[in-house]
Amino acid sequence: MRKRLQGLLMIATVLVASSCATFLRKDSDQSITLDPEPKGALVYVNGQYKGLSPVTLNLDPTKTYEVKYIHPHYLSESFTLEKGIIKKWLWMDLASLAVGNPAAIVTDAITEKWKGFDASVAPKKLKHWSEIEDPADHLNEIFQLKNLYFETGSATIKQESKANLDKLAEFLKKFPNAKLEVHGHTDKTGGRDLNMKLSQDRANSVVEYLKSKGVNGANLKSDGFGPDKPLVEGDTEDAYKYNRRVEFEFVN
Secondary structure (H helix, E strand, O other): OHHHHHHHHHHHHHHHHHHOHHHHOOHHHHEEEEOOEOOOOEEEEOOEEEEEOOEEEEOOOOOOEEEEEEOOOEOOEEEEEOOEEOHHHHHHHHHHHHOOOOHHHHHHHHHOOOEEOOHHHOOOEOOEHHHOOOHHHHOOOEEOOOOOOEOOOOOOEOHHHHHHHHHHHHHHHOOOOOEEEEEEEOOOOOOHHHHHHHHHHHHHHHHHHHHHOOOOHHHEEEEEOOOOOOOOOOOOHHHHHHHOEEEEEEEO
């Protein structure tokens, strides 16, 4: 009788452990590595800069996380991480129930081990601005152009920067109803008033160049924010490099 009971207990233990999230989930399920392609995206969590990807985030199951990726030459991506039912554990328990093992589903229901953070909501790959099929599907996502440079301290666009602006102009002409805002930004070195003017002048220069290439000026708007919207806080050369930029954003 004793051996029989031990055998039944072993079978029950194997059935539960083989399909039950309570037994199979590891502590690593409460962390996620944010690592989209291409590498080197700026990662923000709840509005705070966390570094260049890959970034590992330890998750508190009582909190919700608003994550944003910004890559210098790709569309920004935003998504939410919040605790919810993880489908793989639910399906495993339902499969276990189908073969006559209710223990797993009962145990997980009591412990709530079905619930956690689903890493699949994080985009695996960022989209380059030139891959957009319809700007209306990407409103309020910011992007930059590769190698968009100006003469030092001025709003004069460097000659080598015009090739990518030409590509953007050709792209925009395919979508005559698309509205684009051009945002100029500077780092915080120098006087604020000068930086505000410089950022506005640079945004204006980009708009004027696009118009000169046949883009409808009525669909273009320029704004200069100076140093007021840094991507990265701090007084480092890396921070200055990321903060000196022109951004583009499709809007309604």
